[in-house]
Amino acid sequence: MARMVTGQLGAEGPYWDGLAKGRLVLPRCNGCGKWHWPAVWRCGDCGSWDHEWVEQPLAGTIFAWTRTHHRFAGTEGLALPYVTALVLLDAVPIRLNGLIEGSEEHLGIGAPVTGRTTFTQFGKDEIPSIRWMLA
Numbered sequence: 001m002a003r004m005v006t007g008q009l010g011a012e013g014p015y016w017d018g019l020a021k022g023r024l025v026l027p028r029c030n031g032c033g034k035w036h037w038p039a040v041w042r043c044g045d046c047g048s049w050d051h052e053w054v055e056q057p058l059a060g061t062i063f064a065w066t067r068t069h070h071r072f073a074g075t076e077g078l079a080l081p082y083v084t085a086l087v088l089l090d091a092v093p094i095r096l097n098g099l100i101e102g103s104e105e106h107l108g109i110g111a112p113v114t115g116r117t118t119f120t121q122f123g124k125d126e127i128p129s130i131r132w133m134l135a
């Protein structure tokens with residue numbers, strides 16, 4: 001099993017490198033202050049090419065979630081069923097996906113979560129990823 005090679009992922013490279021080191025970093029335009037996700041090389045609002053990657057806390061609320069009962073290619077490392085959530089971060093207006101781990105007692109839209117970084121097996125690789133836990 002090989003950990004995914006980062007640094008060759010275009011505009012999103014710092015995000016994956018950050019997750020691999022246990023940090024969530026997201027890009028903010030230095031021209032107008034807009035947060036971008038997915039990452040962009042050039043800001044669509046002000047045209048700036050200059051972005052700063054800023055560390056963010058892994059905390060937010062569930063925007064949407066789904067429970068997966070059927071396996072698809074690449075998920076052999078995950079126990080079925082599993083829950084994936086799209087989380088709206090508390091600190092910046094960005095939504096990020098991740099698996100839910102731990103108790104699902106308060107699972108629902110609007111539920112607060114905290115997160116941690118880890119690696120998830122996907123096919124033959126391990127990819128940096130986020131796990132969300134219900135508060």
Ligand SMILES: [Zn+2]
Pocket residue numbers: 029030031032033034043044045046047048
């Ligand atoms: Zn901008």
